[in-house]
Amino acid sequence: MKLGMIGLGKMGLNLVTNLQNHDHQVIAYDLDETARAQAAKVGAQPASDTTELIAQLATPRIIWVMVPAGKVTQSVITELSQQLSAGDIVIDGGNSFYRDSIAHSELLATKGINFFDVGTSGGMAGALNGGNFMIGGDQDLFKTIEPIFQSIAAPAGYLYTGAVGSGHYLKMIHNGIEYGMMQAIAEGFDVLEHSEYKYDHAAVADMWNHGSVIRSWLMELAAAAFKEDPGLKHLQGKMYSSGEGKWTLEEAIRLQVPTPVIAASLMNRYRSLEDDTYTGKVVAALRNQFGGHAVDKK
DSSP, X not given: OEEEEEOOSHHHHHHHHHHHHTTOEEEEEOSOHHHHHHHHHTTOEEOSSHHHHHHTSOSXXXXXXXXXXXXXXXXXXXXXXXXXXXXXXXEEOSOOOHHHHHHHHHHHHTTTOEEEEEEEESHHHHHHHOEEEEEESOHHHHHHHHHHHHHHEEEEEEEEEESTTHHHHHHHHHHHHHHHHHHHHHHHHHHHHHSSSOOOHHHHHHHHTTTSTTOOHHHHHHHHHXXXXXXXXXXXXXXXXXXXXXXXXXXXXXXXXXXXXXXXXXXXXXXXXXXXOHHHHHHHHHHHHHHOOOOXXX
16 A cells, blocks of 8 residues: 655654555655655655655545644644645544544545544554554545554554544543553552662563563563663653643543542652652641751752
8 A cells, every 4th residue: 555654753764664564655754854764765755745745646645644743733734634635534643632633634524635543552663563553533434544554553453443533532541541550660669679678670570571460561661671771870750741641631530530540640740850849848848837847958
């Protein structure tokens, strides 16, 4: 199958490689000339802009967008709405907010252009060698693009999820769960680090990943990280977030569904970005006032 790929970052370029390795022909575009050259090295046909990319595809065109969520995705979708024709298909495989995906679908529909929102999981390794995809859009039209996912997904690693928005909604919840799982793993190793025992964290993670109840890919990644940097002494404990955990929590609040683990994990991410907090100042001051507890001075 011949399709276009807009966005050749870590995920996009690996997806291009995966597609090319499974006999798809990709027309690839990115603002970065170096990224386009890397796509050419794996067999894709680079395009200098979206106009050239579109010109190299026969109708109905299939274009996969893999750019940062938010304003960048909005800009690309708007541009495509002005260049594509009725019957063409746009796939958004990034981490877009599901309500934005619904809006993008509505925009493209005014021109007769079809839209699929695809939650993409599995990280860079999955994008390259077997990803996980959650796909929302028209069910009948899904059959047209299903061969793409059949070839590049892990075995049983893709799912048609329903109407537009459902793919990115499912990925949002997936990432919320991921936040909580990572937080629990991190807290467990934090306790081990502060205990009187001198554990080899890499060995612990590796052992836990062989038959224990908590075995997982995340535990496998933990083992790899500890092997690369024992004690993680070269890392700062700052945990950034893409927004998916926040969206999950907002959705839980809207639906009045209690999600304390996800909420706590998100708050801990925010806390990690600060060297000091006003909350901490207030609590320290109050403890000093009522109990004479010591406080650290700057």
